[in-house]
Amino acid sequence: xxxxxxxYTLTAALxxxxxxxxxxxxxxxxxxxxxxxxxxxxxxRDVVFVCGSDEHGTAIANQAMKExxxxxxxxxxxHELNKKSFEELGISFDIFHRTxxxxxxxxxxxFFTNLNDRGLLTEEVSEQYYDAKAEAFLADRYIYGTxxxxxxxxxxxxxxxxxxKSLSPLELINPKSTLTNEKPVMxxxxxxxxxxxKYEPFLREWILEGHKNDWKTNVYGQCKSWIDGGLLxxxxxxxLDWGIKVPVKDAEGKVLYVWFDAPIGYISATKxxxxxxxxxxxxxxxxxxxxxxxxxxxxxxxFHCIIFPAMLHAHGDYILxxxxxxxxxxxxxxxxxxxxxxxxxxxxxYLHDFPNQPDLLRFTLMSILPETKDSEFTWKDFQAKTNNExxxxxxxxxxxxxxxxxxxxxxxxxxxTDYTKExxxxxQSIEAIVxxxxxxxxxxxxxxxxxxxLNLARLGNKYLADNEPWxxxxxxxxxxxxxxxxxxxxxxxxxxxxxxxxxxxxxxLKKMLGFDGTAWHLAKQTNNLATGHxxxxxxxxxNKIEDTQIELQVQKLKxxxxxxxxxxxxxxxxxxNVTFDxxxxxxxxxxxxxxxxxVPKTDKLLKLKIDTGIDQRTVVSGIxxxxxxxxxxxxxxxxxxxxxPRTIKGIExxxxxxxxxxxxxxxxFVAPTNTDVEIGAEVR
RNA sequence: UGCGGGAUAGAGCAGUUGGUAGCUCGUCGGGCUCAUAACCCGAAGGUCAUUGGUUCGAGUCCAAUUCCCGCUACCA
Numbered sequence: 001x002x003x004x005x006x007x008y009t010l011t012a013a014l015x016x017x018x019x020x021x022x023x024x025x026x027x028x029x030x031x032x033x034x035x036x037x038x039x040x041x042x043x044x045r046d047v048v049f050v051c052g053s054d055e056h057g058t059a060i061a062n063q064a065m066k067e068x069x070x071x072x073x074x075x076x077x078x079h080e081l082n083k084k085s086f087e088e089l090g091i092s093f094d095i096f097h098r099t100x101x102x103x104x105x106x107x108x109x110x111f112f113t114n115l116n117d118r119g120l121l122t123e124e125v126s127e128q129y130y131d132a133k134a135e136a137f138l139a140d141r142y143i144y145g146t147x148x149x150x151x152x153x154x155x156x157x158x159x160x161x162x163x164x165k166s167l168s169p170l171e172l173i174n175p176k177s178t179l180t181n182e183k184p185v186m187x188x189x190x191x192x193x194x195x196x197x198k199y200e201p202f203l204r205e206w207i208l209e210g211h212k213n214d215w216k217t218n219v220y221g222q223c224k225s226w227i228d229g230g231l232l233x234x235x236x237x238x239x240l241d242w243g244i245k246v247p248v249k250d251a252e253g254k255v256l257y258v259w260f261d262a263p264i265g266y267i268s269a270t271k272x273x274x275x276x277x278x279x280x281x282x283x284x285x286x287x288x289x290x291x292x293x294x295x296x297x298x299x300x301x302x303f304h305c306i307i308f309p310a311m312l313h314a315h316g317d318y319i320l321x322x323x324x325x326x327x328x329x330x331x332x333x334x335x336x337x338x339x340x341x342x343x344x345x346x347x348x349x350y351l352h353d354f355p356n357q358p359d360l361l362r363f364t365l366m367s368i369l370p371e372t373k374d375s376e377f378t379w380k381d382f383q384a385k386t387n388n389e390x391x392x393x394x395x396x397x398x399x400x401x402x403x404x405x406x407x408x409x410x411x412x413x414x415x416x417t418d419y420t421k422e423x424x425x426x427x428q429s430i431e432a433i434v435x436x437x438x439x440x441x442x443x444x445x446x447x448x449x450x451x452x453x454l455n456l457a458r459l460g461n462k463y464l465a466d467n468e469p470w471x472x473x474x475x476x477x478x479x480x481x482x483x484x485x486x487x488x489x490x491x492x493x494x495x496x497x498x499x500x501x502x503x504x505x506x507x508x509l510k511k512m513l514g515f516d517g518t519a520w521h522l523a524k525q526t527n528n529l530a531t532g533h534x535x536x537x538x539x540x541x542x543n544k545i546e547d548t549q550i551e552l553q554v555q556k557l558k559x560x561x562x563x564x565x566x567x568x569x570x571x572x573x574x575x576x577n578v579t580f581d582x583x584x585x586x587x588x589x590x591x592x593x594x595x596x597x598x599v600p601k602t603d604k605l606l607k608l609k610i611d612t613g614i615d616q617r618t619v620v621s622g623i624x625x626x627x628x629x630x631x632x633x634x635x636x637x638x639x640x641x642x643x644x645p646r647t648i649k650g651i652e653x654x655x656x657x658x659x660x661x662x663x664x665x666x667x668x669f670v671a672p673t674n675t676d677v678e679i680g681a682e683v684r
Numbered sequence: 685u686g687c688g689g690g691a692u693a694g695a696g697c698a699g700u701u702g703g704u705a706g707c708u709c710g711u712c713g714g715g716c717u718c719a720u721a722a723c724c725c726g727a728a729g730g731u732c733a734u735u736g737g738u739u740c741g742a743g744u745c746c747a748a749u750u751c752c753c754g755c756u757a758c759c760a
Binding site for chain 2: 014016018054056057058059060139140142156196217218220221222223224225226228229231232234235238257258259262298299300301302303328329331336367368372373374375376378381384385387388389391392393395396397399400401402403404407408447448451454461462464465466468469470471473540542543544
C-alpha cells in the first residue's frame with residue numbers, strides 16, 4: 001500500500017477574498033498543509049504547494065454593491081492582506097495565486113468547454129426570481145418575505161429564521177429582494193449542470209471501497225452520507241456578471257458557478273508556478289506517480305471529495321486526490337469563531353499585536369489542531385503553552401546548552417570521546433523520536449508529530465539533569481566535553497526536526513549553531529557539528545507571554561464583538577401611527593410569576609403561571625435562553641391579558657409577557673421599577 | 685426531519701484487530717541550581733455521556749437515549 005510517489009501536489013483551501021481570515025482557518029487547513037509541505041521538502045521530495053484567493057461569487061458581488069464599491073476593489077484589498085498574513089506566518093506556499101487572473105479564467109473556461117463539447121454537461125431551463133432594478137437573478141438567500149408557516153415577515157428564501165422551517169422562494173408570501181427591496185419577477189433562465197448522479201458508481205468505488213481504510217473517519221463518513229443520499233445534477237453556472245464568463249455563444253450574463261471555478265484555481269495556480277519556475281504543470285496534475293492532497297476544513301468536504309473529483313474524472317486527463325485530510329473547527333473562548341460577529345482573531349490582528357512571533361501562534365495552534373473533533377483556543381491556554389512548554393522545554397534546553405558551552409568551552413563544540421551506555425541510549429532515542437515524527441506527519445497527524453518533537457527537547461533536558469555537567473566540570477572535564485557535544489548535536493537535530501513547525505525559530509537556532517543543514521535525515525545524525533566549530537549565543541529563542549498581554553487580548557476580543565454588534569444593530573423604524581382607541585384596546589397588567597418550568601423538547605420556551613390579580617393563568621414564553629426558571633419565581637412582569645389564547649406545544653398560552661432585548665439578544669422583563677405596585681394594576 | 689462526526693482525570697487530548705485506563709499542562713510533594721523561578725523525579729486525581737445487551741471479559745462490539753458540532757445541495 002505504501003506507494004512511492006515521484007512528486008507531491010499539495011493544495012490548501014482557497015480563502016474567499018471577502019474578508020480577512022482568522023486563526024481557525026489557519027488551524028483547519030493552512031498550518032497542517034504547511035507542516036506537510038515543509039517536511040516533504042526536507043525529505044528532498046518534489047513538492048508544489050499551491051493556494052490563492054477565491055475571488056468570484058455572489059457574496060463578493062453583493063458586498064461590493066452594498067458598500068458602493070467594485071468587486072475588484074474588494075478582492076484586491078483582501079488578496080493582498082491575506083497573502084501578506086500567510087507570508088508573515090510562514091505558510092510556505094510555492095504560489096499564492098488568484099482566480100481573477102486571466103490564466104485562471106482561461107483554464108476554467110477550457111475545463112468547462114472540454115466537458116461541454118463532449119456532452120458531459122446537461123442544459124436545463126428553469127424559472128427563477130429576478131430583481132429588475134438590480135438586474136440580477138436572486139439566490140434563495142437574497143429573497144425575503146412572509147413565512148407561510150409562522151407568519152414571520154422577514155423569512156429568507158431558503159429558510160425562516162424564526163420558526164426554522166426550510167423554504168423555497170416560491171413559498172414566500174409577498175417576496176422582496178434583499179438587494180433593492182423591490183418585488184422580484186419570475187424569469188426563465190438556462191443553466192448547465194454537471195450530472196453528478198452519473199458518477200455515483202465511480203464515486204462509490206473510488207471512495208467507499210478504495211479509501212475505506214486510509215481516509216479520516218469524519219471525511220469518509222460525510223462522503224458516504226452524500227453518496228448514499230443520492231446525488232443530483234448540480235448547476236455549474238450562475239446568472240451574474242461577476243465571475244468567469246460561460247464560454248458558449250448566447251450565454252450573456254452567465255458565469256461559472258464559483259464552486260466550479262474555485263477548485264480549478266488549484267490547477268491554474270500550478271500552471272502559473274510552472275511558468276515562473278520552468279516546470280511542467282502536467283507532471284503535477286496528470287501523472288499517476290504524483291500524489292495530490294487537499295487540505296481543507298470540514299465545511300469543504302463535499303466539494304473536494306465529491307464534486308471536484310467528479311469533474312476531474314469526467315475530464316479524464318487528471319489524477320484524483322490521494323487523500324483529503326479535512327479538519328474540524330476551532331472555537332474561540334467558548335464560542336464559535338466568526339469574522340462577521342467579531343468573535344475571531346484575524347491573522348493580521350495577531351501579527352500586529354505579537355510582532356515577529358508567528359511561531360508562538362503556530363505552536364499553540366498546532367498543539368490543538370481540530371484533527372478529530374472541534375477544539376478550542378483560549379488566550380490563557382496560549383500563554384500557558386508558550387510559557388510552560390515552548391519556553392520551558394524547548395527554549396530552555398537550547399539556552400542551557402548554549403550557555404554551558406559558552407561558559408566551559410569558549411563557545412567551541414567540544415570533542416566527544418568514549419560514549420557511555422547512557423549516551424548511546426540517548427543517541428538512539430533521537431533517531432527513534434525523529435522516526436516517530438516522520439510517521440505521524442506522513443499520516444497527517446500533525447498534533448502528534450509536534451508532541452513527539454517536543455519529546456526530543458525533553459530528552460535533552462533529562463540528559464543534562466541526569467549527567468549534571470555543572471558538577472562534573474570540577475572533576476572530569478573530558479566527560480563534560482562528551483556531554484556537551486551530545487547536547488549540541490541534539491540542538492542540531494532539533495533545528496531540523498522542528499523546522500516544519502517553527503520555521504522562524506529553527507532558522508534562528510541554526511544561526512546560533514552555525515549549522516545550515518536542511519535535509520531531514522540529518523536530524524537523526526549525531527555528528528552535525530564538527531569539533532572546534534564555533535557557536536554564537538544570539539539570545540533567547542522565545543520570550544514568555546505576560547499576564548497583561550493576554551488580559552489585553554481578551555478585553556480586545558470582547559470589545560470588538562460588542563462594537564460590531566452595536567454597529568450592525570438596526571434600530572427598528574417607527575411603525576404607522578395608531579389612535580388612542582387602538583392603544584386602549586390592549587389590556588396590560590402587572591402580574592407576578594408563581595411557577596416556571598421548561599417546556600420539554602424546546603430550546604427557548606418556558607411555561608409560566610402568572611398571578612394577574614384577576615386570576616391565575618398559564619403563559620408560554622420564549623425566554624428560556626435568557627432566564628433560568630428557578631430564578632424568576634416572584635418576578636413582577638407586565639402581561640397583555642386580553643390577547644387571544646393560543647396553543648403552543650400543546651399548552652394553551654393565555655396572554656403575553658412584555659419583554660425587551662439587548663444587543664446580545666438577552667431578554668429583559670418590562671416591569672415596574674418600584675416595588676410598591678400592586679398586582680393587577682393596569683399599564684396605561 | 686434525515687445523515688455524518690464527537691462525548692475518556694481540573695484543562696487539552698491518545699487509546700491500534702475487545703484482555704488490569706494513558707499522554708501533556710495544571711495541582712501537591714521532593715531533588716537540583718547550568719538555565720527565561722526554568723529543569724529532573726514522584727504522587728494524588730477518571731463508576732471512559734446515560735441505560736440496556738453480546739462476551740469468560742467492553743472505553744473498545746450492538747441497541748436505545750441525552751448533549752455538542754457540521755451537512756441536508758446552489759449561503760464560497
